Amino acid sequence: MQLDVGNSSAKWRLVRDGEVLVRGVYQPEDAQARDRLLSCCEQLQGIWVASVACEEAECQLATLLQQRWHVLPWFARSEAATAGLVNSYVQPMHMGVDRWLAMLGAWRRSPGRLCVVDAGSALTIDLVGMGGNHEGGYIIPGTSLMERALLMDTDRVRFAEEAAYDLAPGTSTAEAVRHGIALAQAAAVTLALQQAGEPPPRLYLCGGGAELLQRLLGGQGECLPDLVFEGLEAMAVEHGLAPPQA
Known part of the structure; x- marks a missing residue:
């Protein structure tokens, strides 16, 4: 699973062998959106997250995902250089x-x-x-x-x-x-x-x-x-x- 987390909501997509199986939008205060996210599949091998949310919101999301799938999410962070791209x-x-x-x-x-x-x-x-x-x-x-x-x-x-x-x-x-x-x-x-x-x-x-x-x-x-x-x-x-x- 991959998530792109903003300040108020998150886009997510479920990927298998390079193919996007399903996607959606998650908002913490929206019970239906939360249920759609948590019921999108039974098992996951990995969770990757890009987040600009505050630390508290990230911790809450990580806890939610880890409790559901028993997988520790990986949060990407900006780096000095990645794959030939150099940060200014x-x-x-x-x-x-x-x-x-x-x-x-x-x-x-x-x-x-x-x-x-x-x-x-x-x-x-x-x-x-x-x-x-x-x-x-x-x-x-x-x-x-x-x-x-x-x-x-x-x-x-x-x-x-x-x-x-x-x-x-x-x-x-x-x-x-x-x-x-x-x-x-x-x-x-x-x-x-x-x-x-x-x-x-x-x-x-x-x-x-x-x-x-x-x-x-x-x-x-x-x-x-x-x-x-x-x-x-x-x-x-x-x-x-x-x-x-x-």
């Missing part, structure tokens, strides 16, 4: 492991100049050079965080109607907010690619907002929803772990 952080552990694994998954697919964008609660943009060196990155509030900041910190930015994320100038408050957020997200990626220089990096997109972002970018890049999982597999292999089987 002086303290590599301070990099969110989801960023590191997304880069690693992209690097395993296509070693070379890369731009890896994870569109989730935050929008992260990371650049990788031809030789595998992380050239640096950006962390920007995602769409929901941007909207929440406007609604919380302004008195007159309020709306009840629905509006899609688009790049055209908005003709209502709802459109102005949603289109402004869309513009900021797409512009951040566009400018990061421009700043990257030559040769232009290959663009990979992952995260819950990847498809929306790709549309806003005019179809640029390749959407890979399981990129963090792919990086998790690559790191596990480097650590000599056997593939987790159902």
Whole structure:
């Protein structure tokens, strides 16, 4: 079993011989989601976890999984170097492991100049050079965080109607907010690619907002929803772990 754990929920998938058998979303406070996770199979050979949750949440999850399957979960952590990818952080552990694994998954697919964008609660943009060196990155509030900041910190930015994320100038408050957020997200990626220089990096997109972002970018890049999982597999292999089987 493989899990990609965020701050409020976790994506999981069950893998056998390289094939994804079943997948789902787990939220600690959702009894049905917990039951679906714990009833997905009778036995497991391994559990691999990529987590950006707090230590307490990680301990609770590890206890839940270990009690159910009697298997000690392995938690991936950002490293100074993995499989030819070199971290730019002086303290590599301070990099969110989801960023590191997304880069690693992209690097395993296509070693070379890369731009890896994870569109989730935050929008992260990371650049990788031809030789595998992380050239640096950006962390920007995602769409929901941007909207929440406007609604919380302004008195007159309020709306009840629905509006899609688009790049055209908005003709209502709802459109102005949603289109402004869309513009900021797409512009951040566009400018990061421009700043990257030559040769232009290959663009990979992952995260819950990847498809929306790709549309806003005019179809640029390749959407890979399981990129963090792919990086998790690559790191596990480097650590000599056997593939987790159902």
